[in-house]
Amino acid sequence: MFRFTDLLRRRRAPVPGPVGTRLGTDDGFRAVVDARASIHPSGTSHRVEWWIGGEDRWYAPAVEAAVRQDRPGPAPVLVTRMRVAGGDGVATTWATLASGSSGAAVVVELLNETPVPVAVAVTVQAAPGGAIRRISVDGRRLLVDGGTALVVDREPGRYAIVDAAADLWETVTGGRAVIAAPEPVRCRIGAAAGALVVPLPHRSALRFAVPAGDLVDNPSAVFPSAERVTAGWVGHLADAATVDLPDQSLAATTHRNLVDLMLADPTPAGAVELCRWGLPRRAVECLLHSDGPPGDRLVAAAWLWMLGREPGWFTGTDGIQLEDLARSAGDAPTARWALARMSDLFAALGDARAAVDAGRLVEVGGPPELVATDPAATPLGHLADRLARTSVDGLDLLVDVPDSWLGGGIELHGLATPHGRLGFAIRWHGERPALLWELERHDDGPVVLRVPGLDTAFSTVEAIGEVLLAAPAGRVPPPRPSSGPVPGSPPGASSGPPIAPPPEGGSFS
Structure with missing residues (x-):
């Protein structure tokens, strides 16, 4: 039988x-924590929040003005502070x-920094566009529609579960939470909600x-600390490219963005950036799990080959399946560009015919753009x-140097380019920048390096070197201490601090 509510449900705008x-986590689990500390587990219809009952009233991050959230480092670990009476x-x-x-x-580890005890209500409510039709209490757990939505590390002091006829906030803050575990609640319209209320002594x-x-175990017993998780993410980034810039905020966000990209939905564009920034195995996994258009995935595969030159990424059942990608992409210009770039890959894989066919392809236009x-x-x-843009015959370093970077040190290590892994540093001597560089080339062919953002007259085909560039035309860096000895000058020529040594092994890559 037709129901008007069914029509409304079909026409409801997506949330x-x-x-x-x-x-x-590495097993694919994902969740989003918003700026007000609400937790939204992916693939569920509920959200989890925490409220604090202080000496004077109840506080909720969703509505309080004095809420500050920080991410101290690149690891996805958040610290949210809410001001309550007497402290945070x-x-x-x-x-x-x-x-x-x-x-x-x-x-979530919630610390009471006030000098007095407080009550904490950990709540489960329907997410925007979601529904909770059944909610129940099982000891330290709240169960939602048959699954575990929340587990606390101690027995709650009080409980509150409601349906559409009551409001969870009013029930908790009005003192109507009960001591004994209540019976399960069902709600046909999906507005059930619940809270576990726990006393929390000061400090x-x-x-x-x-x-x-x-989950049935105690969260305090089975989960590692935030410090261990942070150390794990630092390990994930151990091989990633690093950059140091005068704009410290821009440099600091690089590894944070890499972590966010590892946790994002996999895309061809994301795979290319992971590879470019020194995480090739993550890049391969990202491309294998991406569901973008076949042409985009083939273009990304070509970029991974150009950046890493590792045939093993394209072999075996867990490698990138080029034949399937090429067949799916068809004869589009993007596919022709990608296959032409991989002719030497086919040769490395022992497929001489494919290598010859790919080498004969006529390309139309420049590199296809992968939309991030x-x-x-x-x-x-x-x-x-x-930092490094591919040119017709090599690489242009520092294409765009804003005035705020003039006079400040710049250092890059381990950026993957189509010509090899690149590292370079800029040190200043008055108005003149000194360039130190090293390019671990993929092959012995010449690669022309230029620095158009600082000295348009300079170019070199040397893979390793250092040089004092001309002062940027018409641009004067602000006064700063000298960055070290002028390349090629006798010892003692500069009174400034020495140039910092490159990382392990003396390499700037």
Whole structure:
């Protein structure tokens, strides 16, 4: 029988997803934490929040003005502070895998920095556009529609679960939460909600988890600390390219964007940036799991080959399947460009016929543009192009040097380019910049290096070297201490600090 509500449901406009910081683990678990500390697990219809009952009233991050959120480093670990009477409630939030078989979860450690005890209500409510039709209490857990939505690390002092006839906030803040675990609640329109209320002494912490699966263990016993998770992400970035710029905020966001890109939905453009910034295995995984158009995936495969020159990425059942990509992409200009770039890959794989056929392809236009759909990929691509852009016969370094960079040190290590891994540094001697560089070339062919943003007359085909460039025409850097001895000058020619040595092994790449 036709129902008017069915028509409304079909015509309902899609609800945009939550906006915030994406957290996740290597097994694919993802969640978004918004600026007000609400947790939105991916693939669910609920959200989790925490409220604090102080001496004077109840506080919720969603409505309080005095809420500050910080991400101290590149790792996806957030610290949210909310001002309450007498001090702060501080929530540290991260995603991690539990020991044993407990699976992944978002973990929150909430510290009471006030000098008095408070009450903490950890709540589960329907996300925008979502629905909760059944909610129940099981000891330290809140169950939503048959799954575990929330686990706290101690027995709650009170409980509150409601349907559409009551408001969860009014129930908790009005003192109507009950001591005994209530019976399950069902709600046909999906407006059920619940809270576990826990007393929290002063200067102590509560830990709770928002799990991906059916967690029954105590969150304080099975999940690693935020410090261990941060150390793990530092390990993931150990081989990534690094950059030091006069604009410290821009440099600091590079590894943060790489982490965000690793946690983002995989795309061909994201795979290229991961490879360019020194994470090729992550790039291959990203491309293998991306569902972009076949032409885009083939173009990305060509970029991965040009940047890394590793035939092993394209072999075996877990490698990039070029034949399938080429067949799916057809004879579009983007496919012809990509295949022409991979003629030497086919030769390396022992397919002489494919190598010859690819080498004969006539290209139309320049490199196809891969549109970055993730906000982390775009700034990574823009910064890489500013530092080293491919030219007709080589690489143009520092194409765009803003006035604010003049006189400041610049250092890059490990950026992948179509000609090899690149590292360089800029040190200033008065108005003149000194360039130190090293290019680990893919082959012995000449690569012309230029620095158009500083000295348009300079060019070289040397893979390693240092040179004192001319002063930028018409641009005067602000007065700063000398950066070290002038290349080629006798010892003691400069009174400034010495040029910092390159990283391990004396390489600037």
